[in-house]
Amino acid sequence: MAVGYGDRELWGTDVPDLPHTLTPGQLREELRRRIYVAALLLGLAVLGFLWVIEWTRGGGLGVQGSVDLLLIAVCLLALLWLRLRWPLPAIERTLYAANTVAVTTQFALTRTGSAPDTALLIASTHLLLIANAIVGYLAFPIRVGALLSLGTYVLAVAVGMWALSGRNDPALLLTAARLHVSVATVLLLVYALAWYRSSYLKISGEHARLTRQALTDPLTGLPNRHATYAAIEGLLAQSAQGRPGSVVMLDVDHFKAVNDTHGHHAGDHVLIAVAGALRTQLHATHTPGRWGGEEFIVVLPDLDTAHAAALAERLRAHLHRTPHPGVGVVTASFGVATAEPGDDLGTLTARADRALYRAKAAGRDRVEVQSPPEGPPAMALTP
8 A cells, every 4th residue: 555645744844945056157157246246336436536536626527537437337337237137248248348448548548638647547547458358358258358358458558659659758658668568467467367267167167067977867867876876875974963864766667568568769758757757746955866777766865764755655646647658657666765873875775675676566556665674684786
């Protein structure tokens, strides 16, 4: 007779919710968004301060004041886009274009003004040039970012040298030339760091892909047998601390007949459907996996025998009432075992396997719970 438990008992408060987690890519994007927000807020404060100074000193808006207002508007627009969660590349490229215009304009403005003010403008514009290169490497592929950084630098230097050549001030021209050379060195360092970042992300992405491939069953997309070992070992570690934990083994009933009657392609679709049922019916803290052939396993941390059996019954009932196209209803048998003191991976899965075979022997399409043996445990199959 199948075991039955209500949803309230199965999904009660004793089963903790798993907090939302971000993938590495999402985490990097979220970090970039927060850095941009902090940088834009700081930039707004600085630009507002400079604009007020320019206004009070010049008695009007002026070209430099107009440039500052343009940058303030761009910063506010970028903050709005970040708030609306717009794609980062659009925000970054807009910032890059606006900064390029600002850098070029500010270098052109060095043609007039007092020597101290011009020297300060040259220094601050070089800093903006470095910041713009960093944004370019974040917004574009490494080669495109390098070409844009080089192009912006050459354009800025050409405009700046043209502007200063009309002042007839050799000392100021020499100061600017020294800054150009120093910033060129810094830009090379920024390129080296961007190249290292690009290479690291490429290598880490490839490593993550190979790791997922090694730990994922290619047919069902579930964790494979090797991947479930870590989940079982974690469950056993929790059990050693006095917390409950169980595993459920399930095997598709009469699967050979499905293959013989409908073909292996239909059999594959049945396995994929069973894997999909495990994904949709299980809690986020549970780990389903393909154990081998038509056999699956579910690792259930923090669930005792009663709750694990209730979950198994829920899965059994779901499979029993879900027909497969061209095949019909395909059932499964379930074996439940709960971790006990002294268990290891082999003894725990062996007890679940024995319970599974009891369910098969009792007529299939049912749930059986295996109690720990009183004597020495039976020899477990090598996982």
